[in-house]
Amino acid sequence: MIVYEAPKWVPQLPNRPDNIPIGDFVLNPAYGRADPNKSNPPYVCGLTGKTYSVTEVASRVELAARAIKNVLKIDDIHKGGQAAGFSQWERVVGVYSINCIDYVPLCYAVHRVNGITSPANAAYNADELAYQLRDSKTRVLFTCVPLLDTAIQAANAEGVKIPKENIFLLPIPDVVTTEEMRRKAQGFRTFDDLVEEGKKLKEVEPLRWGKGYSREKVAFVSYSSGTSGLPKGVLISHFNIITNVLQVAEYSKSFRDSRGPTKVLALLPQSHIYALVVINQTEPFMGNSAVVLPKFELQSFLTCIQNFKLSFLFLVPPLMIVMAKNKAILDKFDLSSVKYIMTGAAPLTEELSLEMTKLYPGMKVVQGYGMTESSTVVSFTSGVDIWHGSSGCILPGIKCRVVNAQGQDVGENEPGELLVSADNVVIGYLNNQKANDETFIVEHGHRWLRTGDETIVKKSSSGNQHLFIVDRLKELIKISGFQVAPAELEGHLLNHPKVADCAVIPVPNERTGELPKAFVVLNPGYEASKETAAEIMKWVADHKSKHKRLGGGVEFIDIIPKSPSGKILRRLLRDKERENRKKEGAKL
Template sequence: MELQLADAAPFYPPPWVPKLPFDPPDSITIADFILDENYGRHPLGYSRPMFTCGMTGKEYSALEVKERVDYLARGLAKELGWRPNEGTEWDKVIGVYSLNTLDTVPLAWATHRLGGIQTPANAAYSATELEYQLKNSSATCLFTCLPLLETAKTAARKCGIPDNRIYILEVPKELTGGKGTPAGMKTVDDFIREGAKLDRLDPLNLAQGEGAKRTAFLCYSSGTSGLPKGVMISHRNVIANSMQVRAFDAPTRQKLQQPGTQSEYTENVLGLLPMSHIYSLIVICHVSAYRGDGVIVLPKFEFAQMLGSIQRFKINALYLVPPIIILLAKDKATREKFDLSSVWCIFTGAAPLGKETADDLQKIYPSWKIRQGYGLTETCTVVCSTSPDDIWFGSSGSILPGIECKIVTLEGNEITGYDQPGELLVKSPSVVLGYLNNEKANRETFQDGYMRTGDEAVIRKSPSGHEHIFIVDRIKELIKVKGHQVAPAELEAHLLTHPAVNDCAVIQIPDDKSGEIPKAFVVKSPSVSAEESDRIVARSIQKHVEQHKAKYKWITGGVEFIDVIPKSPSGKILRRMLRDKEKGKRRQTGSKL
């Protein structure tokens, strides 16, 4: 359905949010923006080590990364026969299927120097899923790591990528069983050693406006249905959001600056989330590099290892997703083994963090600023964020500079008041070019200069008087009970406060009287004894909702206990998988679908 949006009144950032210091440049690459000092970045020589391995302590300074990117680009140019100003970006697509490494993002910057594209694939993908992305993106080579090599080879062969076009990103030896790179395979370090002996490359010359049109990253959006779609992210998209986040956070970081010092505040941040996901790729990697922070890179999630890295490297800001925050709040025995006193702030995104969980964590760590942001791959990335001076649990914060938002009803009518739910639409220089080879999705998603998020939101005024955005849920996942809208995320956040609930998800199931009713899938807490019957525990959980929520929100569809809640690597609950499972069960029993 196409909307007429021109007359809807937009919402803007609050007055206290600084404006961008200059328009995001549209004729440079991301590599130029991040690694040169001409565009407002923190001075390279005074930045923290840009990337540090949280397992081994190996680190690269900002100046070392700049040199490595230069040499790596030279080595890639010779190996692949690519030249900066020849062909288009679509002739130079590099696939990356790896755990996080120190060189994952520098490899992207080297690719950008050559005028190419990086398409990062989820490290949890099967060979079939990876094959789809490699084919869809027309990748001509693939960088992977030893733990994923066999899966990478299987997928690459089905895409016509030969073994001699598969290269290695190095991870700590603890993850490889002590094995080294197989004979005949090249690593990033091999390319850098070769590149150091080669002549300098010609600079990539972008015409005025070309940085806003040329794809730099091709990230695949999980979506809520159908196959993942390739999202074309331009150089200017990444540059714009890096500037927007930095400007939004500038007042806070000025307060954190040591009294009497002229140097801008910098900090160490946790680089745990997968660099294939837009949240990590932009907010953790690019924004941090631009403002001189150090990223402590962890290849994958292990709770104790994460806490140990926070203690060892005195990490100040934790970029997490709700499942990890829930674990942090619940696993007292593990967290109390580590000193987390360096932390001042925790930032969550990718999926909603319930107010109840935030309250629990705040009681444990009263000094922490618990912040939440909202964004999508299609907005590259952050649309709104919580200011540490205006925290309101449950809110996704205020709109970033340079962004306009609208809220419209499903019929396309504008919403101009507070506390009125509708679909959130976003206009920003960070809104992407569109979906690769998918005109239908482009027409549905990008309209009148706005990106339709598919998320239901409301605007509310915080106690401080500033406008905040609350994301209610995915419009397609809202449960309609007798005409009332019930957000699964609201019920999930409440269920997590029950002592028997370790994790949960809520979906809709059909009902003759109400149309739809909520059903909960629950992972039981270890505190639940084997002697307690499922029926009694389930009823206790239902009563917990009935005591605090309106009747139409009750879990009248029942409680089903399962071993694990299906989630994406970024922490999004894959409710579609639970709905499909439920439909299959109903077909077998002959129940209503």
């Protein structure tokens, strides 16, 4: 067995408490968080500047927990926990909202009464939300004014039936609502209302978790992006998140300035594991402010960076493409405070990483790798050893293997599936034993997560082992025995001056099995013509091996379908291609 671990210069992972909820770990200095008196406020609204101190957030969590206990009709918070009583799945609270400063404190308040939170993608329609509410047995739903109509429709769906009195609103700035939205929201109680109610209610007694209980106690049931089939509920324990918060914090000591607190961008959807754990829990634990924006708009994004002097931008590759294509606009703002751009959730190509470094030399580009099933981060780039295209070095406390199609371990520079074993690997999937059996395996005395990602371990000139994520194994295009990663071709296409965005999928071919086809969004001012398509195909043919050429052609579209985290939804493009081929077949 060949095992890859963190470099020797990375601090060892300290012992962690395994009998407390994640909220206590992040907010209580007794467990190692930065001194609250020397910390920045955990969450700051990037539009209004509204915020609460660490102490105020902790107080709001406690007060809201008193009211939520009543809403869930809980007589004894310990029943449904370790004590016999009723299932913990009778205390599931859904969160379907755009980003706001009370999102994570709400989750902590639910955990305070032994409950579970289920964050839902704010881009969901009513049917998608209803599926998650039904699957997770959600009893109470928190939403926000702009999403209220969809939330009500989902709450009334068959098999869900959440009553109106169990639907609450998270406070968000008026600027992202309309007068009509606010009128419809009258009569619904808010998180602020629950905090006020809590002031008149009896204190919630302390949780009595025995040693090891936070390893098995579910904190979040988060749903996978569902790029194929229905989304799966992922059971994430309190200890999973405590572990990853500390892994990221310890690793960050190797290159981030810890002389004082700073402010970071919290723009990515708080329902997504990357934002939920790395941005909105690890950063406050380190004493920093997560400056929250509800959605991406270039002007408000740049204004926020300038006004709050953000030092660290957590982004996804599509947002970096926007930055690369709009340098003239960015140059009008003072972005000198930005020291690092951290990208994750979808592959960042070497070409885009180098382009960003060239355009913005004052900003170091680092990339992380992780997934919901690893409670987020497995590896990320240290600022002291940046290798463009790499996902960096492994975090402390994590063991990795790379295995080929025959299940044999492979060494450096050989591709294979990445396997991960660590305390941040989740409990498993909700009500899906088949997926559990396929994804989590026990070998050599360890439980391993099969990531489904083709990976190569390479050693940098500094002697550190880096992970290079090639692509999803199921998304590799197989051409006459060769394997082609769509991400490689996409990264190259984005360097073409006429290409604004793109995605590559396989299309069937009798002779080769499959061929790459590119869906392309053109920059403004360029015509979607046969000549442009031929030019783009030549761009690939001139720079890539013969089997990587766009034998499937080029199709121009208005927008590339993506998840909120920036992952290309290739399934939708494959469906589109399949329908087109059916129509062509019917014509023939």
